[in-house]
Amino acid sequence: MFDNLTDRFEEIFSRIRGKGRLSEAEVDAVLREIRAALIEADVNVGVVRLFVERVRANTVGEELQRSLSPAQHVIKMVNAELTNALGGENLKIMYASKPPTVVLMAGLQGVGKTTAAAKLALWFRHQGRNPLLVGADLQRPAAVEQLKVLGGQANVTVFSLEGDPVRTAVAGVEEARRIGRDVVIVDTAGRLSIDKELMDEVRKISGSISPNYTFLVIDAMVGQDAVNSAKVFNEALSLDGIILTKLDGDARGGAALSVRQVVGKPISFVSTGEKLADFDLFYPDRMANRILGMGDVLTLIEQAERTLDKEITEKGAKKLKGGKFDLEDFLEQMQQVKRMGPLKGVLSMLPGVPKEIRNADINEGELVKVEAIISSMTRAERSNPDMIDGSRRLRIARGAGTTTAAVGTLLKQFKDMQKMMRSMGMGGPSATKKSPNRAISKKKKRR
Amino acid sequence: MTTEFIVVIAVLLVVIASTIYLVSKRGRSTLSIPAKTAGGSTVVSSSAAVAPTPDVVATELLIPPGDLKKGVRRAGLSFGRLFGNILGSDGSNQKVWDELEETLLLSDLGLELSTRVIEGAKKALEASGQRDGSAMANAVRMELRGLFVEGERDLEYAGESPTVWLVVGVNGVGKTTSIGKLSAMAAADGKKVVLAAGDTFRAAAADQLQMWAERTGADIVRSVPGADPSSVVYDSIQKAAARGFDMVIADTAGRLHTKSNLMDELRKLRRTAEKEPAHLMEVLLVLDATTGQNGLVQAREFAKAAQITGVILTKLDGSAKGGIALAAEAELGVPIKLVGIGEKVNDLIVFSPDEFLDALLEVEPQYGLSDEDLGAN
Ligand SMILES: Nc1nc2c(ncn2[C@@H]2O[C@H](COP(=O)(O)OP(=O)(O)OP(=O)(O)O)[C@@H](O)[C@H]2O)c(=O)[nH]1
Ligand SMILES: Nc1nc2c(ncn2[C@@H]2O[C@H](COP(=O)(O)OP(=O)(O)O)[C@@H](O)[C@H]2O)c(=O)[nH]1
Ligand SMILES: [Mg+2]
Numbered sequence: 001m002f003d004n005l006t007d008r009f010e011e012i013f014s015r016i017r018g019k020g021r022l023s024e025a026e027v028d029a030v031l032r033e034i035r036a037a038l039i040e041a042d043v044n045v046g047v048v049r050l051f052v053e054r055v056r057a058n059t060v061g062e063e064l065q066r067s068l069s070p071a072q073h074v075i076k077m078v079n080a081e082l083t084n085a086l087g088g089e090n091l092k093i094m095y096a097s098k099p100p101t102v103v104l105m106a107g108l109q110g111v112g113k114t115t116a117a118a119k120l121a122l123w124f125r126h127q128g129r130n131p132l133l134v135g136a137d138l139q140r141p142a143a144v145e146q147l148k149v150l151g152g153q154a155n156v157t158v159f160s161l162e163g164d165p166v167r168t169a170v171a172g173v174e175e176a177r178r179i180g181r182d183v184v185i186v187d188t189a190g191r192l193s194i195d196k197e198l199m200d201e202v203r204k205i206s207g208s209i210s211p212n213y214t215f216l217v218i219d220a221m222v223g224q225d226a227v228n229s230a231k232v233f234n235e236a237l238s239l240d241g242i243i244l245t246k247l248d249g250d251a252r253g254g255a256a257l258s259v260r261q262v263v264g265k266p267i268s269f270v271s272t273g274e275k276l277a278d279f280d281l282f283y284p285d286r287m288a289n290r291i292l293g294m295g296d297v298l299t300l301i302e303q304a305e306r307t308l309d310k311e312i313t314e315k316g317a318k319k320l321k322g323g324k325f326d327l328e329d330f331l332e333q334m335q336q337v338k339r340m341g342p343l344k345g346v347l348s349m350l351p352g353v354p355k356e357i358r359n360a361d362i363n364e365g366e367l368v369k370v371e372a373i374i375s376s377m378t379r380a381e382r383s384n385p386d387m388i389d390g391s392r393r394l395r396i397a398r399g400a401g402t403t404t405a406a407v408g409t410l411l412k413q414f415k416d417m418q419k420m421m422r423s424m425g426m427g428g429p430s431a432t433k434k435s436p437n438r439a440i441s442k443k444k445k446r447r
Numbered sequence: 448m449t450t451e452f453i454v455v456i457a458v459l460l461v462v463i464a465s466t467i468y469l470v471s472k473r474g475r476s477t478l479s480i481p482a483k484t485a486g487g488s489t490v491v492s493s494s495a496a497v498a499p500t501p502d503v504v505a506t507e508l509l510i511p512p513g514d515l516k517k518g519v520r521r522a523g524l525s526f527g528r529l530f531g532n533i534l535g536s537d538g539s540n541q542k543v544w545d546e547l548e549e550t551l552l553l554s555d556l557g558l559e560l561s562t563r564v565i566e567g568a569k570k571a572l573e574a575s576g577q578r579d580g581s582a583m584a585n586a587v588r589m590e591l592r593g594l595f596v597e598g599e600r601d602l603e604y605a606g607e608s609p610t611v612w613l614v615v616g617v618n619g620v621g622k623t624t625s626i627g628k629l630s631a632m633a634a635a636d637g638k639k640v641v642l643a644a645g646d647t648f649r650a651a652a653a654d655q656l657q658m659w660a661e662r663t664g665a666d667i668v669r670s671v672p673g674a675d676p677s678s679v680v681y682d683s684i685q686k687a688a689a690r691g692f693d694m695v696i697a698d699t700a701g702r703l704h705t706k707s708n709l710m711d712e713l714r715k716l717r718r719t720a721e722k723e724p725a726h727l728m729e730v731l732l733v734l735d736a737t738t739g740q741n742g743l744v745q746a747r748e749f750a751k752a753a754q755i756t757g758v759i760l761t762k763l764d765g766s767a768k769g770g771i772a773l774a775a776e777a778e779l780g781v782p783i784k785l786v787g788i789g790e791k792v793n794d795l796i797v798f799s800p801d802e803f804l805d806a807l808l809e810v811e812p813q814y815g816l817s818d819e820d821l822g823a824n
């Protein structure tokens with residue numbers, strides 16, 4: 001029941017794929033599945049209805065009857081529809097001609113406003129700007145303290161006053177002007193959209209600092225109510241964009257679609273973790289691709305670019321090709337991959353990964369153990385595990401704080417793995433069959 | 448995409464695949480991974496071709512936001528109105544059942560459970576031979592009522608001190624605030640409380656808890672940022688035992704259930720919280736009422752890692768209905784014990800299924816689409 005949207009579509013489309021033409025009943029069945037998948041993904045039922053009817057209107061028409069491959073047509077259409085529904089123009093920040101550019105953060109309690117404010121500050125710094133953070137959440141205990149810590153991590157000054165949030169916000173913008181900051185980001189307290197008093201307060205803040213950008217922060221885990229609160233915030237503050245947080249979890253984030261549709265404002269940024277670096281622009285095509293099971297290769301590539309050491313990765317690639325991928329390389333590469341974040345996250349971005357694997361119980365703690373074992377081996381042992389006898393095994397196990405059995409299992413599994421790599425034409429000693437031959441023949445030729 | 452990156456990705460795939468193979472608990476059943484991911488790496492290069500050509504169908508299918516805004520109107524689907532409709536309906540109740548289903552869905556009850564409730568209500572109605580509106584209302588309510596577990600919803604104190612309550616959940620749901628309220632509740636029961644600042648990760652989390660300790664007259668044990676949360680909990684228990692406190696309420700850092708290292712940390716925390724002289728009486732999962740279907744996954748995973756004894760459903764003072772907490776109770780048998788209805792110290796009430804249902808069924812105006820809206824497409 002709780003497969004993700006990607007899986008659902010994959011399942012649906014594997015049924016249509018290859019079929020020449022769809023009957024109306026089949027279309028109905030497909031649409032029912034799409035509806036179910038979207039609802040389980042927390043897309044608002046009203047939005048789902050509209051979305052599904054749109055797809056139907058464009059699916060059952062004459063066009064489809066005439067089209068050569070109705071299945072392809074449906075896939076393309078749903079994909080495009082999703083991309084468009086999620087997308088719109090990408091955010092291009094237009095800096096105020098008279099600095100500072102004022103940014104206001106708003107949203108429900110606990111969605112990630114303060115964290116996103118600090119992330120945004122860091123993002124602006126990377127754009128070559130010089131931001132100031134303003135803590136105008138004077139309600140939640142230690143909220144300003146939290147912002148100060150995060151501001152410290154981002155190397156951005158945090159301004160705050162005691163007492164009145166409106167006055168604090170105004171003074172913050174003043175301060176930015178005074179000390180020559182070109183961007184000022186105002187964090188506000190979380191509030192319920194049905195709380196008249198607090199909505200008035202944030203309206204007042206907005207009215208007195210006239211933000212250039214107002215972002216509504218929403219949590220990817222949010223359910224059907226997302227559209228209700230988003231609409232109220234939009235009416236009160238006339239939003240410019242949405243920041244979608246906690247995408248590092250496994251919530252399907254269907255609310256992104258409904259909120260995007262209902263308030264008609266673009267999703268500008270995504271937050272993908274608790275650390276300040278876990279922040280990115282929103283790409284509707286990527287999101288749609290991800291939803292449709294095509295993986296998120298672009299994000300993966302960017303992440304790889306950012307975090308991986310090119311030399312080490314290339315060395316690994318060469319070793320793989322040359323069939324000399326040993327435990328030493330494995331350790332090195334594993335440490336690389338780890339830098340990209342939790343395995344599960346990386347995995348979720350890869351296309352074509354079967355859901356059994358995507359949902360496999362990956363115990364990141366086990367990784368640490370594997371690392372410890374390999375680290376306890378000598379270089380020679382790593383490149384030639386066959387030399388590991390009983391006493392070496394004992395030494396390694398002691399070093400890694402584990403049992404000899406665990407060491408044995410790892411060695412055996414790595415061997416199996418090399419076998420598999422060999423069958424894929426990469427790595428493992430016997431894959432070197434060809435290379436020595438080639439080497440020999442080369443030598444022969446040279447002679 | 449440059450070839451260079453295809454190679455990089457291929458290496459990644461292999462390494463990831465191998466790593467998973469090595470650490471996966473499924474052992475041999477994952478043998479097929481590398482082959483599959485190798486296939487995946489070819490998909491990498493061809494995915495550009497698979498990707499939609501946006502200008503083919505895109506423009507013609509775009510839902511202009513404004514259009515949708517008009518389309519999505521307040522449908523005012525209150526049960527009262529629903530059943531009013533039924534009384535005047537022509538005998539085919541399907542449309543009403545559909546609206547009813549939509550109402551349940553809007554509460555975040557989930558598709559499967561909503562369908563089950565409605566099917567159940569239909570059957571019960573059929574059996575009773577009745578078909579009027581109030582009978583229908585009753586049938587649905589009875590179905591929903593049957594989803595709750597029986598029994599006590601009060602929090603438990605141990606006979607011997609110190610009692611420990613552990614509070615867990617994903618990020619931002621209201622754990623720390625709820626602990627502040629629990630602390631006040633326990634104080635009102637005459638208990639001397641130590642709060643354990645087990646969130647050593649989030650910026651200023653301990654400061655936040657400290658303010659709640661001050662507000663509620665509790666003691667606090669805190670450590671430095673990044674410290675081992677288990678040791679904080681351990682120290683609190685030691686302190687409580689040595690100084691004659693009745694109980695420890697332990698805060699924890701918000702964690703997504705998908706992060707296995709953090710879930711492991713939680714397992715360890717739990718073990719610490721049940722060691723002598725502690726009496727771990729409650730492990731409370733905090734669920735935010737705005738949470739959608741992911742809430743059920745959260746409940747399942749936290750139940751697995753920390754054997755939760757109950758749920759605190761927060762932010763019910765908002766417009767969200769918290770239907771997912773009912774889904775979690777129905778599936779896992781973990782009772783919703785307390786409800787957060789605000790940010791103040793007294794905004795915590797004992798959960799009552801009937802009141803919850805009243806609120807759930809007295810659905811405020813929600814977004815839905817009328818038939819005209821759909822016909823207008
Ligand atoms: N996993 C994850 N956690 C996040 C993300 N963004 C924020 N958080 C966490 O969510 C919790 C709430 O974040 P805050 O930034 O304090 O949220 P807020 O909206 O300012 O909350 P209030 O000020 O209490 O209304 C914290 O524990 C954050 O560390 C994210 O993208 N992923
Ligand atoms: N309206 C409302 N807000 C709440 C409730 N419980 C907690 N909050 C707010 O939700 C936000 C996150 O709460 P916090 O306790 O820091 O969450 P934690 O990260 O899970 O510890 C804070 O702004 C709280 O004031 C509640 O029942 N109703
Ligand atoms: Mg905040």
Ligand SMILES: [Mg+2]
Binds near residue numbers: 624
């Ligand atoms: Mg907390």
